[in-house]
Amino acid sequence: EAQVTQNPRYLITVTGKKLTVTCSQNMNHEYMSWYRQDPGLGLRQIYYSMNVEVTDKGDVPEGYKVSRKEKRNFPLILESPSPNQTSLYFCASSFYQGNTDTQYFGPGTRLTVL
Amino acid sequence: RKEVEQDPGPFNVPEGATVAFNCTYSNSASQSFFWYRQDCRKEPKLLMSVYSSGNEDGRFTAQLNRASQYISLLIRDSKLSDSATYLCVVNQRTFYGNNRLAFGKGNQVVVIP
Numbered sequence: 001e002a003q004v005t006q007n008p009r010y011l012i013t014v015t016g017k018k019l020t021v022t023c024s025q026n027m028n029h030e031y032m033s034w035y036r037q038d039p040g041l042g043l044r045q046i047y048y049s050m051n052v053e054v055t056d057k058g059d060v061p062e063g064y065k066v067s068r069k070e071k072r073n074f075p076l077i078l079e080s081p082s083p084n085q086t087s088l089y090f091c092a093s094s095f096y097q098g099n100t101d102t103q104y105f106g107p108g109t110r111l112t113v114l
Numbered sequence: 115r116k117e118v119e120q121d122p123g124p125f126n127v128p129e130g131a132t133v134a135f136n137c138t139y140s141n142s143a144s145q146s147f148f149w150y151r152q153d154c155r156k157e158p159k160l161l162m163s164v165y166s167s168g169n170e171d172g173r174f175t176a177q178l179n180r181a182s183q184y185i186s187l188l189i190r191d192s193k194l195s196d197s198a199t200y201l202c203v204v205n206q207r208t209f210y211g212n213n214r215l216a217f218g219k220g221n222q223v224v225v226i227p
Contacts, residue, residue, distance in 0.1 A: 035217075040219070041219070042201075042217050042218060042219035042220065043158070043201070043217040044217075045214065045215070048214075058214070088155070090157055090158070102160045103150075103158075103160070103203075103215065105157035105158050105159070106157060107156070107157055108155070108156070108157055110155075
């Protein structure tokens with residue numbers, strides 16, 4: 001089954017404790033990205049990757065890191081989480097970043113930073 | 115002006131009725147347009163792309179008006195299962211030549227029995 005998976009789905013952590021949210025897709029997609037969704041703000045892109053070893057900042061990259069060492073995986077790293085990073089996070093992938101490509105979203109990771 | 119603007123609603127719609135809403139976008143160079151559906155606390159899923167000539171998929175009709183820079187979604191014969199948030203998504207080129215997606219905050223639709 002074609003899908004995007006994220007782990008963990010739910011996480012409660014404390015300020016400053018490094019964490020990684022994994023994202024994996026089995027569709028051989030080139031383009032992957034991370035979004036956060038907050039009430040009243042909608043979906044905002046954090047980072048994206050056009051292919052292996054190619055990443056770039058989105059609209060709200062501060063406090064996050066990413067890596068793309070393999071085509072299928074695109075982990076999101078919070079080196080020192082803070083309460084303002086409490087949010088719902090979605091990973092997404094598409095075959096290409098082209099105009100008409102459907103974005104496939106993972107199920108989401110709900111992160112709470114205390 | 116925000117890149118993509120939507121009236122969040124909620125739009126309370128009696129079952130069987132028709133509901134329509136618009137989304138405006140600020141970048142006149144935008145290339146592609148989409149409607150995504152998002153159920154509460156779930157991931158967004160593509161509902162339909164929006165083509166220049168307008169397109170229909172069952173009870174759903176999407177229209178694009180480039181001159182006025184808005185897209186619309188119309189849902190006919192609303193079902194209870196149509197209750198969701200409908201996200202307007204616009205694809206546009208960045209200064210560096212990459213494509214990026216801009217999301218609206220969504221139109222919340224509540225279909226009432």
